[in-house]
Amino acid sequence: MATVAAGIANRISLSMPKANTDTRLDGAAKHFGAANIDIIRLDGAEKHFGAVRALGGVDFHVGAGECVGLVGHNGAGKSTLMHMVAGTLVPDSGAITVRGSAERDYSVPRALELGIRCVFQELSLCPNLSVAENTRINHPSLIGFGWRRKAAELIAAKLDEIFPDHGISASDIAGDLSIGRRQMVEVARAFTLTEDPLALVILDEPTSSLDAHTAGQLLAFVRRFVASGGSCILISHVLGEVLQNADRIVVMRDGKVVAADAASAFDRDRLVATMGGAEGHQRTAAETRKAEAGPLRVKARPARQQDGKELVARAGEIIGLAGLAGHGQTDLLLAIFAAAQRARTGIEVTAPVALVAGDRQSDGIFPQWSIAENIGIRSLALLRSGLLISPQREAELADFWKNKIGIRTPDMNNNIYSLSGGNQQKALFARALGSDAGIVLMDDPMRGVDIGTKLEVYDLVREEAGRGRTFLWYTTETEELDNCDHVYVFKNGRIVANLGRDELTEEKIIQSSFGDAA
Amino acid sequence: MTAASLETRLKASPAGGGAAARARMLRSLLPALSLALVLLAIAWLNPRAISYFGFTLMLNLAIPIALATIAQMFVIAGNELDLSIGTFVGFVGCVTATWLKDAPLVGIAVLLGSIGVYALLGALIHLRNLPSIVVTLGMSFVWQGLAILILPKPGGKAPDWLLSLMAFKPPLIPFPIIAALVIATVVHIGLMRTSYGVILRGSGGNAAALRRAGWSLLRTKIVLFALTGLFGVLSGMALIGITTSADANIGNGYTLLSIAGVILGGGEFVGGRVSPIGAVIGALTLALAASPLLTFMHIPPDWQVAANGAILIIVLAARVLISRKER
Numbered sequence: 001m002a003t004v005a006a007g008i009a010n011r012i013s014l015s016m017p018k019a020n021t022d023t024r025l026d027g028a029a030k031h032f033g034a035a036n037i038d039i040i041r042l043d044g045a046e047k048h049f050g051a052v053r054a055l056g057g058v059d060f061h062v063g064a065g066e067c068v069g070l071v072g073h074n075g076a077g078k079s080t081l082m083h084m085v086a087g088t089l090v091p092d093s094g095a096i097t098v099r100g101s102a103e104r105d106y107s108v109p110r111a112l113e114l115g116i117r118c119v120f121q122e123l124s125l126c127p128n129l130s131v132a133e134n135t136r137i138n139h140p141s142l143i144g145f146g147w148r149r150k151a152a153e154l155i156a157a158k159l160d161e162i163f164p165d166h167g168i169s170a171s172d173i174a175g176d177l178s179i180g181r182r183q184m185v186e187v188a189r190a191f192t193l194t195e196d197p198l199a200l201v202i203l204d205e206p207t208s209s210l211d212a213h214t215a216g217q218l219l220a221f222v223r224r225f226v227a228s229g230g231s232c233i234l235i236s237h238v239l240g241e242v243l244q245n246a247d248r249i250v251v252m253r254d255g256k257v258v259a260a261d262a263a264s265a266f267d268r269d270r271l272v273a274t275m276g277g278a279e280g281h282q283r284t285a286a287e288t289r290k291a292e293a294g295p296l297r298v299k300a301r302p303a304r305q306q307d308g309k310e311l312v313a314r315a316g317e318i319i320g321l322a323g324l325a326g327h328g329q330t331d332l333l334l335a336i337f338a339a340a341q342r343a344r345t346g347i348e349v350t351a352p353v354a355l356v357a358g359d360r361q362s363d364g365i366f367p368q369w370s371i372a373e374n375i376g377i378r379s380l381a382l383l384r385s386g387l388l389i390s391p392q393r394e395a396e397l398a399d400f401w402k403n404k405i406g407i408r409t410p411d412m413n414n415n416i417y418s419l420s421g422g423n424q425q426k427a428l429f430a431r432a433l434g435s436d437a438g439i440v441l442m443d444d445p446m447r448g449v450d451i452g453t454k455l456e457v458y459d460l461v462r463e464e465a466g467r468g469r470t471f472l473w474y475t476t477e478t479e480e481l482d483n484c485d486h487v488y489v490f491k492n493g494r495i496v497a498n499l500g501r502d503e504l505t506e507e508k509i510i511q512s513s514f515g516d517a518a
Numbered sequence: 519m520t521a522a523s524l525e526t527r528l529k530a531s532p533a534g535g536g537a538a539a540r541a542r543m544l545r546s547l548l549p550a551l552s553l554a555l556v557l558l559a560i561a562w563l564n565p566r567a568i569s570y571f572g573f574t575l576m577l578n579l580a581i582p583i584a585l586a587t588i589a590q591m592f593v594i595a596g597n598e599l600d601l602s603i604g605t606f607v608g609f610v611g612c613v614t615a616t617w618l619k620d621a622p623l624v625g626i627a628v629l630l631g632s633i634g635v636y637a638l639l640g641a642l643i644h645l646r647n648l649p650s651i652v653v654t655l656g657m658s659f660v661w662q663g664l665a666i667l668i669l670p671k672p673g674g675k676a677p678d679w680l681l682s683l684m685a686f687k688p689p690l691i692p693f694p695i696i697a698a699l700v701i702a703t704v705v706h707i708g709l710m711r712t713s714y715g716v717i718l719r720g721s722g723g724n725a726a727a728l729r730r731a732g733w734s735l736l737r738t739k740i741v742l743f744a745l746t747g748l749f750g751v752l753s754g755m756a757l758i759g760i761t762t763s764a765d766a767n768i769g770n771g772y773t774l775l776s777i778a779g780v781i782l783g784g785g786e787f788v789g790g791r792v793s794p795i796g797a798v799i800g801a802l803t804l805a806l807a808a809s810p811l812l813t814f815m816h817i818p819p820d821w822q823v824a825a826n827g828a829i830l831i832i833v834l835a836a837r838v839l840i841s842r843k844e845r
Contacts (some may be wrong), residue, residue: 108730128719129716133720136713137717142713148715172539306623
């Protein structure tokens with residue numbers, strides 16, 4: 001172990017940038033003998049995207065030879081934080097310090113020079129290039145005669161080391177590989193070594209596309225890497241992985257670090273409780289509506305469901321779809337939407353359907369149209385007089401909803417982009433609610449909407465449900481589920497839990513969506 | 519992760535990978551197959567055309583088309599499209615037939631400057647995030663106008679060295695075939711085998727991944743556009759070397775021919791999937807199918823353009839069918 005530490009100290013002093021010979025160096029130099037200086041440290045990192053605060057003053061550090069686990073629910077700010085560590089995002093305010101010296105112009109090339117690398121959650125291989133060629137992209141020094149052979153040997157050796165019997169050839173085109181193998185290549189690529197040092201690797205959900213066997217191989221390799229003096233940040237929604245493999249665990253919530261402690265100080269329950277926050281228990285109980293059993297509206301079973309669980313929605317019910325983002329909720333909503341037009345096996349829909357899109361820029365809004373036209377598009381049959389659309393009836397519909405839902409505009413004939421984001425979303429709600437649809441599907445429509453608008457829409461949804469409309473509401477914000485009569489929790493494209501209103505707690509939802517033992 | 523999902527994944531991946539590789543193989547052979555088909559048809563209709571002299575005549579215009587196709591391929595590799603390559607070839611032709619002969623230094627400066635303009639267009643398109651179709655469509659009128667200013671009516675004369683180069687008659691193998699082989703080999707090594715060629719193609723495949731690895735996307739775009747300019751210049755010069763004199767409209771057909779050549783050669787509009795060898799083969803196929811084959815089939819010139827289009831549709835339809843099997 002002593003030689004390892006000396007080796008790290010060596011590497012640190014070798015790669016110390018010469019430009020940074022300011023006063024901070026003195027402080028840093030003192031730590032060198034101990035070799036326990038932080039690889040990277042962020043102080044008070046803040047980041048805003050428009051009006052949304054992604055990170056609010058986060059302090060974060062990783063020591064040498066340490067594996068830090070990072071956990072948190074959707075949108076807690078984990079990925080934003082990691083983008084800063086990797087240099088792909090610049091914090092609005094706050095300081096980044098690498099091995100004791102302040103980094104003023106921190107960027108990707110600088111991070112790579114310092115030995116900090118990242119395996120991003122979204123795959124970042126070029127699908128048109130071979131495995132060896134993809135390796136070359138991360139190594140500017142792989143040039144000149146024979147670089148292809150060198151790159152191929154480099155990646156093949158690392159794949160052999162991490163995933164024995166991986167079955168991937170360096171000449172395979174990345175786009176031809178299965179998603180699991182692409183992830184294996186990407187992970188292995190991050191650990192290949194040429195000129196740049198390798199000190200810290202960020203693994204953002206590295207096992208999300210791996211099966212249990214290869215995930216085990218990867219985690220064992222991470223342990224070996226950390227034991228040999230490397231550092232690692234492990235982000236995973238499989239809590240068991242983090243608990244077993246991290247030395248220290250940092251829990252994030254709402255863009256802040258809420259807990260950071262040795263991994264041994266955590267267990268599953270404490271982790272879940274910290275992620276959900278203590279105030280989860282004392283939520284404001286919305287007035288309990290009496291859910292009388294109305295006629296059946298939707299009965300649907302996800303395509304990947306293997307047991308008998310299925311989603312059932314009756315008239316007048318608000319049904320929540322919960323779980324981690326991208327675990328099949330949107331797919332099921334779209335399947336229900338499609339089933340309303342043409343019969344599909346496994347899905348029964350008995351009323352017209354309207355969808356409120358989550359990504360309003362790409363799926364919701366007609367950018368060239370006025371607010372009134374955007375609202376009327378779902379109800380053209382009702383607005384028609386003869387062969388033409390009656391402008392008068394369109395205006396009536398628009399004005400009715402302008403008052404009812406409170407769209408703040410002087411004129412409904414203005415372009416939809418004259419509205420603020422929240423009001424645009426209201427217009428999309430008006431489109432769905434103004435139609436004849438008995439079933440309204442909501443695909444996480446409240447993303448990036450201010451709280452005032454949210455509360456108005458919640459009231460409207462409850463009111464409309466009282467009139468017999470059915471709502472299927474996918475949301476990544478757990479507080480919104482308080483409005484629901486029933487919540488289905490999704491994991492890996494399947495329904496894993498069906499929680500009634502009385503048994504609904506944030507802790508329970510997190511428990512089911514992180515349920516890795518199942 | 520349950521055992522069942524693990525099992526299906528294990529089962530699916532090797533078979534899927536093998537099938538994909540087979541379909542890819544088939545697709546990369548498709549350009550060569552279509553060229554062989556066109557050659558067979560010509561041999562069957564007119565056996566005497568398959569000779570040294572016959573090929574020299576039939577492939578006469580294949581060199582400039584191949585060069586223009588390669589030029590187009592570079593922008594397509596970066597997910598862009600150049601609608602000005604045809605009029606640019608015409609502009610280069612006019613410069614070649616006038617200034618390059620009468621005042622070589624001015625001519626060389628103008629041609630190098632035009633490559634610089636292409637590089638600037640690449641920078642503009644990247645920095646302002648403009649659609650390349652719009653920018654190059656605008657530029658096509660600029661090049662055309664400049665060509666007319668230089669040479670208001672057809673005329674001029676190619677420099678003598680260019681004439682003798684294009685009239686070169688090597689023993690045994692016709693010059694156009696040798697030229698095609700050289701072009702394909704040089705560009706294949708440059709784009710497909712060198713380490714920076716990987717970066718250029720990667721910029722079309724997954725630009726975000728490249729940026730995260732610390733590469734400059736501005737630089738890749740500038741390089742790709744400059745290469746397009748370079749091969750556009752070569753195409754225009756080769757064309758004038760064959761026709762001996764220029765006309766401001768001489769290259770107008772090349773825009774669509776070059777795009778068709780790239781696609782016929784196995785390239786795709788997005789995703790950085792291009793093939794220099796395929797592009798040259800595609801250009802040869804188009805050159806052969808354009809007039810020799812159709813003339814031998816006694817199709818009147820009025821219908822030849824339409825017949826050309828029909829060939830294109832058939833080949834591309836075959837490729838779509840193969841790609842669909844891939845999934």
